[in-house]
Amino acid sequence: xxxxxxxxxxxxxxxxxxxxxxxxxxxxxxxxxxxxxxxxxxxxxxxxxxxxxxxxxxxxxxxxxxxxxxxxxxxxxxxxxxxxxxxxxxxxxxxxxxxxxxxxxxxxxxx
Amino acid sequence: xxxxxxxxxxxxxxxxxxxxxxxxxxxxxxxxxxxxxxxxxxxxxxxxxxxxxxxxxxxxxxxxxxxxxxxxxxxxxxxxxxxxxxxxxxxxxxxxxxxxxxxxxxxxxxxxxxxxxxxxxxxxxxxxxxxxxxxxxxxxxxxxxxxxxxxxxxxxxxxxxxxxxxxxxxxxxxxxxxxxxxxxxx
Numbered sequence: 001x002x003x004x005x006x007x008x009x010x011x012x013x014x015x016x017x018x019x020x021x022x023x024x025x026x027x028x029x030x031x032x033x034x035x036x037x038x039x040x041x042x043x044x045x046x047x048x049x050x051x052x053x054x055x056x057x058x059x060x061x062x063x064x065x066x067x068x069x070x071x072x073x074x075x076x077x078x079x080x081x082x083x084x085x086x087x088x089x090x091x092x093x094x095x096x097x098x099x100x101x102x103x104x105x106x107x108x109x110x111x
Numbered sequence: 112x113x114x115x116x117x118x119x120x121x122x123x124x125x126x127x128x129x130x131x132x133x134x135x136x137x138x139x140x141x142x143x144x145x146x147x148x149x150x151x152x153x154x155x156x157x158x159x160x161x162x163x164x165x166x167x168x169x170x171x172x173x174x175x176x177x178x179x180x181x182x183x184x185x186x187x188x189x190x191x192x193x194x195x196x197x198x199x200x201x202x203x204x205x206x207x208x209x210x211x212x213x214x215x216x217x218x219x220x221x222x223x224x225x226x227x228x229x230x231x232x233x234x235x236x237x238x239x240x241x242x243x244x245x246x247x248x249x250x251x252x253x254x255x256x257x258x259x260x261x262x263x264x265x266x267x268x269x270x271x272x273x274x275x276x277x278x279x280x281x282x283x284x285x286x287x288x289x290x291x292x293x294x295x296x297x
Binding site: 017060063064067068070071074077078081082084085086088089091092093094095096098099100103 | 199201205229276287
């Protein structure tokens with residue numbers, strides 16, 4: 001059956017599977033980039049507070065900065081979800097089409 | 112009123128097949144069917160059958176089963192995770208887990224975006240207010256516009272993420288269902 005399955009895999013299927021793999025890898029890259037960006041923002045935020053610039057600043061600016069930093073991370077996580085979801089969706093689509101192709105081949109062979 | 116209702120139910124049940132009535136009688140779902148309905152079914156079945164079949168325990172409350180919640184994997188989802196009939200390209204458990212996460216993330220995203228964008232809202236408010244700085248009489252109008260428009264923009268961004276994540280969760284579930292339906296032909 002797996003033999004049939006592999007035989008049924010066309011160039012389009014392989015391209016879609018490559019795209020799925022790429023989306024999966026890209027998801028992790030995006031997450032890493034946003035995570036690094038969050039850490040960068042946090043360090044900047046901490047430095048500003050350690051320096052004299054923001055010591056007398058009001059709490060509003062501090063909260064705004066903290067939320068902005070947190071926002072980077074949240075966006076990164078959401079993009080990760082979307083890309084991983086797309087990657088999985090493409091795999092299911094290819095699997096579904098292959099299942100039908102294998103059936104079609106089996107019917108043809110019986111005839 | 113009761114007689115009329117009973118008569119209507121009786122006439123409706125008379126039109127039903129005996130098998131269908133037996134199924135309702137045996138299932139004994141008291142949530143779906145009223146006591147009067149069961150009295151009428153009993154009457155109809157007594158006319159059609161020699162002996163009434165035994166009833167199950169009465170059902171007074173339906174168990175809540177959310178097919179959208181991937182945590183409820185006992186009944187609807189177990190068929191997907193059968194290792195005997197597993198797909199080659201993906202793991203069904205990954206989909207179920209991702210679907211569950213997407214559903215949770217969609218709800219959390221709305222709240223987080225409203226919180227995160229609050230500073231942006233105050234910036235927007237200052238921007239709108241600057242247009243009305245020359246005319247103190249319309250200050251209140253400017254403030255209202257800032258709150259309404261800025262608030263809408265923030266909520267809309269949250270909703271865009273909400274719908275994207277929610278839609279993706281449903282699409283994954285539907286795709287997996289489609290794939291499952293094509294599996295037995297493999």
